[in-house]
Amino acid sequence: MMISKKVVVIGAGAAGLMAGATAALYGASVTIIEKNKRVGRKIMITGKGRCNLANNCDVQTFINNVPVNGRFLYSAINAFTPEDTIEFFESKGLKTKTERGNRVFPASDKSVDVVDTMHDYAVESGCKIVCDTANALILEDGAVIGVKCEENTYYADSVIICCGGKSYPLTGSTGDGYTLAKQAGHTIVPLKPSLVPFTSGDKQCKNMQGLALKNVALRIVDKNSKKTVYSDFGEMLFTHFGMSGPMILSASSHIRDIQPDRYIAEIDLKPALDFEHLDRRIQNDFKENSNRDVSNAFSKLLPRKIIVPVLKRWGVPFDKKCNSITKEERHALCDILKCFTVEISGFRPIEEAIITSGGVKTSEINPKTMESKLVSGLYFAGEVIDCDAYTGGFNLQIAWSTGRLAGENSAYI
Numbered sequence: 001m002m003i004s005k006k007v008v009v010i011g012a013g014a015a016g017l018m019a020g021a022t023a024a025l026y027g028a029s030v031t032i033i034e035k036n037k038r039v040g041r042k043i044m045i046t047g048k049g050r051c052n053l054a055n056n057c058d059v060q061t062f063i064n065n066v067p068v069n070g071r072f073l074y075s076a077i078n079a080f081t082p083e084d085t086i087e088f089f090e091s092k093g094l095k096t097k098t099e100r101g102n103r104v105f106p107a108s109d110k111s112v113d114v115v116d117t118m119h120d121y122a123v124e125s126g127c128k129i130v131c132d133t134a135n136a137l138i139l140e141d142g143a144v145i146g147v148k149c150e151e152n153t154y155y156a157d158s159v160i161i162c163c164g165g166k167s168y169p170l171t172g173s174t175g176d177g178y179t180l181a182k183q184a185g186h187t188i189v190p191l192k193p194s195l196v197p198f199t200s201g202d203k204q205c206k207n208m209q210g211l212a213l214k215n216v217a218l219r220i221v222d223k224n225s226k227k228t229v230y231s232d233f234g235e236m237l238f239t240h241f242g243m244s245g246p247m248i249l250s251a252s253s254h255i256r257d258i259q260p261d262r263y264i265a266e267i268d269l270k271p272a273l274d275f276e277h278l279d280r281r282i283q284n285d286f287k288e289n290s291n292r293d294v295s296n297a298f299s300k301l302l303p304r305k306i307i308v309p310v311l312k313r314w315g316v317p318f319d320k321k322c323n324s325i326t327k328e329e330r331h332a333l334c335d336i337l338k339c340f341t342v343e344i345s346g347f348r349p350i351e352e353a354i355i356t357s358g359g360v361k362t363s364e365i366n367p368k369t370m371e372s373k374l375v376s377g378l379y380f381a382g383e384v385i386d387c388d389a390y391t392g393g394f395n396l397q398i399a400w401s402t403g404r405l406a407g408e409n410s411a412y413i
Contacts, residue, residue, distance in 0.1 A: 004029055006160070007410045008147050009127075010134045012039035014399035015382025015406075016162035017118040022407030023160070024125040031154055032122065033147065035133040036175075039122075040115035042158050042164060044355075046396065047103075051111030052401070053096070054085040054104040055393035066389040067253065072362040073387060076370070076401040079408075082393075085400050092117050108162040119342070134163075137180055137317070143376035156408035160370075160379040162403065164356075176382035178359065184375045187361040189386040192201065193353030195249045195395075198344045200242035204309040205342065208238035211305040217268035218247045220254065220344070222261060230254040233271060238305075243342060249354060250391045252347060263344040269302065270339045278334050286322040286330075293319045302337075310336055355395050359386040370406035379406040 005028045009020040010035035032039075039117060043051060055062065059077050063070040086096055086104055094117045095107035096177040103383050106113045122129065130152075137159065138146035146155035163177030178188045213236050220230040230251040237245035243265065255263060270278050281301070289297040295318040298307045311318060313336050316329055360380050364373050372378040381402040 003338075005157040005411055006155065007031075007158045007160065007161055007407075008033065008154045009160045009407075010147060011162035011164060011177070011382075012036075012122075012129055013042055013164050013382065014040070014118070014396055015164075015403035016160070017122045018400050018403030019160045019162055019379075019381050019407035019410070020127040021118075021122040021125040022404050023158075023411040024122070026411035027249060028411035030125075030127045030157075030180060031156075032127050032129045033132050033134055033149060033154065034129060035131065037120050037131055037336050039129065042068075042117070043115050043396075044111050046111060047105060050105050050109045051114045052105055052391075052393040052396065053114055054082045054090065054397050056086060056098045056102040056104050057082055062394060065392065065394045066387060066398070068357060068389075069362045069385075069387045070389075072367050072385075073398065073401065075368045076405045077397070080401040080404040081246050082397055085397060088400075089114070092121060097151060101392050120347050124387050133174060134180065137183055137378070138377075139184065139375065144378040147369065150199055156377075158377045158379060160381055160406050160410055161360075161384055162381045162399075162406075164383045177380075181360045181380070181384065184372060184378055186364050186374060189358040189361055191356055191358035193347045193350040194253045194357035194388050195354035195391050196252045196350075196352060197239065197244035197348045198242045198248055198252065199344045199346045200342050201261075202242075202342050204312070205238050205242050208305045208309060209240045211238045211303055212245065213237070213267070213269070213303070213306075215329050216272070217271035218251065219266040219268075221266060222262065223264055229263070236267070241348065242345070246391070252353075253357075253388065253390050258344075258347055260345050261343050265342040265344060267340040267342070269306070270403060275334055275338060277309055278337060279330060282330055282333060286325055290321070290323040292322055294322050294325060295319070297322050306340075308353045310340070313340075318346075352389070355388050356383055357386075357388045359384050362386055368405075369409040370402055371409060377410075379410050381406040 006237040007023045007028040007030045009016045012032045020030045022029040096104050097107045132149040132151045134147050135151050136148045137144050144159045161177045217233050219228050232247045234247045235245050236247045370379045382399040
């Protein structure tokens, strides 16, 4: 039976707007509390400002792309699938398109269109959005009865915590949700950055700062086990601190126990050429420059910023003539180009991560409703929960699906 309940949602991001609008559509009187003056601040910066809003995949593929507590999401994702998400946005007038890797973007390539769609959906559903900061839950006899904020106190039958993680604090993700969850007695799984750049002690990274490598192959190898923990083909970037870019961010979510110098990046700078064809290509380049210093023979083969680091690793004198390079030296060069290594010393700080790994322990949340098992009327949705996925629209899908489920159940008696 549905009756009009008071529901307070803390946080007007992806999960919060979806949860609030859903609760309102199920008959609840909804107040969404947001400390920023504008809703959806983090949505604005996702997908480099384009907003990768979903991944056009089936449920099992989605679960396979959630390495942390994916099974916890079965009910949520089945109740609101990636297909449902795409249909939802299309029905609200937001045209979408599917790109490489089944990544779904707004056809406009503007994340602001996703934010505006969700804001309008919440308001049109009957949600009241207020600018305030939640400081504490009001608890009584094992149930939540409201939220104490800086400006006002909001009493409610249900409270949904959708404050996000601790990454990108400038968007408002400062870890408030964990403080509120702890107050309610919940366990917080230690927070770690995920989808985050790598740091490296390799001084050559700084010399290559700003170099974007395209169409290269990357392997991340665990030096202890000798196993490849991640491999991909695409783009990466050298920075003053180490490495970043799409492949590096994806790789970071495959490393659960980062330790200094345990992992190494192996970059194939010429993946389109096997060893034999690469050797032939180098021979041709050296023939064209036969009487020149070897250091001047790489302009067609490699980007300028990586030439000196490659030469230093090769160990051949910079002024050695191309026509005097031996077969063994040439093969050694091929080895370097096919496996240019960079030691990984760690992750950049959590504040620079795209998402937070860790959060409210899933065993303390009912996966069929998103309600706390410890406090009646308290719900969770989005990044505050200890679930995180690979890059590609999966993390926003977690927000949409858990928000939808929490919103629906918060409105029921």
